Amino acid sequence: MxxxxxxxxxxxxxxxxxxxxxxxxxxxxxxxxxxxxxxxxxxxxxxxxxxxxxxxxxxxxxxxxxxxxxxxxxxxxxxxxxxxxxxxxxxxxxxxxxxxxxxxxxxxxxxxxxxxxxxxxxxxxxxxxxxxxxxxxxxxxxxxxxxxxxxxxxxxxxxxxxxxxxxxxxxxxxxxxxxxxxxxxxxxxxxxxxxxxxxxxxxxxxxxxxxxxxxxLQDLRVKGSSTLIIDANPMERALVHIEQMGYTVQVRDGRLYIPEQTVDPAEMNKKLVMNNISVRHLSEHRDTLEEIFLSITREDLKR
Amino acid sequence: MKLVQLIGTELSKQKRSFLWLFLFIIPLGTTGAMLLDMVIRYDDYLFPNAQENGISSWEMLINENHGVLSWGLFLPVFVAVISAFIHQNESKVDNWKNLLSLPVTRGSVLLSKYLIILVFGWLLVLFNALGLILVGKLTGFPESVSFELFGRYVLFQFISLLAIAAIQNLLNVIMKNPIFPVVVAFVGMIVSGILMYQHQQIGKFFPFLYPYIAGDLGKFGFNPDIAISGGLIYGAIVFMVGLFVFNKKDIV
CATH class of the missing domain: 3.40.50.300 (P-loop containing nucleotide triphosphate hydrolases)
Incomplete structure (x- = not known):
């Protein structure tokens, strides 16, 4: 049964x-x-x-x-x-x-x-x-x-x-x-x-x-995306460096955003610092369940 | 089938309902009207006229009630009101979904509604008849009460209501607004009035006329047997149609 x-x-x-x-x-x-x-x-x-x-x-x-x-x-x-x-x-x-x-x-x-x-x-x-x-x-x-x-x-x-x-x-x-x-x-x-x-x-x-x-609910959480947010100095060098690592980077409000990719924040921080780039801010934004719910219902509406 | 429980709950639902008031006010009205009729016309006209026609005062009183006051024509409308009272309990705040989510068959729910409409309809007929007996007693009819006459009068109306209750039950299942079935009964009453005078042959097949025919003591020449067979046949067929419709219906 x-x-x-x-x-x-x-x-x-x-x-x-x-x-x-x-x-x-x-x-x-x-x-x-x-x-x-x-x-x-x-x-x-x-x-x-x-x-x-x-x-x-x-x-x-x-x-x-x-x-x-x-x-x-x-x-x-x-x-x-x-x-x-x-x-x-x-x-x-x-x-x-x-x-x-x-x-x-x-x-x-x-x-x-x-x-x-x-x-x-x-x-x-x-x-x-x-x-x-x-x-x-x-x-x-x-x-x-x-x-x-x-x-x-x-x-x-x-x-x-x-x-x-x-x-x-x-x-x-x-x-x-x-x-x-x-x-x-x-x-x-x-x-x-x-x-x-x-x-x-x-x-x-x-x-x-x-x-x-x-x-x-855990399965649903997995459906969400995470974005790594970095504030580094000098910004230009950091951007080039991250792009060379193969990531897509967006620049908004003087910060770098690495969306929808599996990035290990600690590893990223280490690499930037070792290349003489100072990291002033590094955080990971994960979608809340509410955002995931809204995004999957929105996606479905677009279909 | 939880028919007994369902009938019990139907009665519980009528607690504090205006249906009880309706059940007493209507017969009270007919009793009052007939008493007035007797006070004004009995000694000078109705009694001598009854003697002339070879009928008793009680038979004359039933004729007055059924024909002159048109009790027989109005009765389907009264039953429609009773049915509306019973069904509006479910339709008012969408109680159908709650009732039919319980372990009950739709057939037993429909049958319980049908039986309760009939019981209240029968009570109305009974109270009307009791009111007539009271009027006769107060007026001082010289003849003793003919229980056989009243028994037949009441029983025939009871059976004629089998058809009306089934029709109203079906209409209330189909129509969301409980007022519409009352309007249908009202139109049925008007059509009955026309058929009664102008198309008696068609009238034999018109169920809204059966309560009238049931109490026709020869005034319009209908055979009350029509009301008996019509009430039984229409009652059974319309109830089965109602059951089919109700079983198919989506409760949305």
Whole structure:
């Protein structure tokens, strides 16, 4: 059996001539947090809806827990909690009543409602009508709903949307804890890399319906470039010398930039100094994950 | 199939809903209108007229309610409103995605909605009939209440609603705005009024006319059996169509 809890093969969803999702092979390992990244409208929510059977794929296959979703939907969904896009709620009911509706369908004990209310820290407002909730509270209610019954797989679509910084922090901590405390596998979608970077083990980057990267955060970092920045005296001699060493050099603002090449900064420093060139500044600039994410999504847009 | 749980949750969703108010206000209105009718016209016109036609005061009252007040014509619109109340819970903040992400079949979800529309529709019919009995009692009808007559009146309407509830359930699944199915029912009511007077043969196949036919005690010469068979046949076929459409539908 595969080690992936979620596995899709060539998943396609077309709406008329528009392909919202185009041949996605999603692979989410068991017990990990998977960050599903992509700009707004990239196809994240459509993919998640296909994972839940809300949308039927035009082509391709969805397997959850090693079984095809199409023929095992009910058994699979018993083990899945989800919050797709904005949280769903009945505004005229209280938080408790909302959760109780889901609890009844899942045939869980009443204590489960109190447990999830506590997890998302809504116990004190459990009797308040949800229409009077702030967006952040509604978001937390949506997460509580997804946590009912301690599912083995949690699908959260943009769970921190509309939350204030402390709320984001709280939800992030909660998501981070889940695989350790309950063995839960979590797929979190977001359009903000910095959010996913702090919690995910694996990431998938989707752009215009296509998966343009999938792997660990370390794999993603490798995709970034580094630039060596040198301030030397005399500049002209340093430039000639570095070019003679076979590197491409750019001169900007009185500094030398050696981009996209594997240069050992210590070795470079040594060579310059030994040639009587004084090195006043030498630093290496590595792309942040955010920059890598932006650059790969931009590259894909150009194609 | 989690039908029982789903029906239970449908009822829970109606907590603090205006649907309960609707359920009492409409029969209250019909009861009030019929009471007024009896106070003004019973002694001088309606009672002597009923005797002349060989019908009881209770039969006359049902005719007044069903034909003169047009309860039978309005009933599909009332059921459409009930259906809109039930479906708007899911469509208002896109709750369909949450409900259908749970381990439930779409068939059981659709059936639970259908049954709950029917239950509320039946309650409306029942409260209307109970209101009529109250009116008769307050007016002081000389005949005792004919439970057989009221039983038939209520039961036939119940069965005729099988078709209306299935149609409204289907329309609410297809249409995102819950108001449109109510508009369809309203148009259906107007068409029913035309068919009733001018094209009775076509009217036999028009489901929005069935609640009227179900309570037609001979005034327009319809056979209430049409409402029974039509309600059952349309109810089954339209529900199956709804199921097919709902199963195919993408929840986007």
């Amino acid at each position: 595969s080690n992936y809890l979620i596995e899709t093969n060539g998943l396609i969803k077309s709406f008329g001539n528009f392909k919202a999702v185009n041949g996605i092979d999603l692979k989410v390992p068991k017990g990990e947090i998977y960050g599903f990244l992509g700009p707004n409208g990239a196809g994240k929510s459509t993919t998640i809806r296909m994972l839940l059977g809300l949308i039927k794929p035009t082509q391709g296959m969805v397997q959850l827990f090693g079984r095809p979703l199409k023929s095992n939907r009910l058994d699979i969904l018993k083990k899945v909690g989800s919050m797709v896009e904005s949280p769903s709620y009945y505004g005229h009911l209280s938080a408790y009543e909302n959760l109780n509706i889901t609890r009844k369908i899942l045939e869980l004990p009443k204590s489960e409602v109190d447990r999830v209310l506590q997890v998302v820290r809504l116990t004190e407002v459990k009797d308040k009508l949800v229409k009077k909730f702030s967006l952040g509270m509604k978001q937390r209610l949506g997460i509580a709903q997804a946590l009912l019954g301690n599912p083995e797989l949690l699908l959260l679509d943009e769970p921190t949307n509309g939350l204030d910084p402390s709320g984001i922090h709280e939800i992030r901590d909660l998501i981070k804890r889940l695989p350790f405390e309950t063995g839960m596998t979590v797929l979190v979608s977001s359009h903000i890399l910095s959010e996913v970077e702090l919690i995910a083990d694996q990431v998938g980057v989707i752009q215009k319906g296509e998966m343009i990267f999938q792997g660990t």
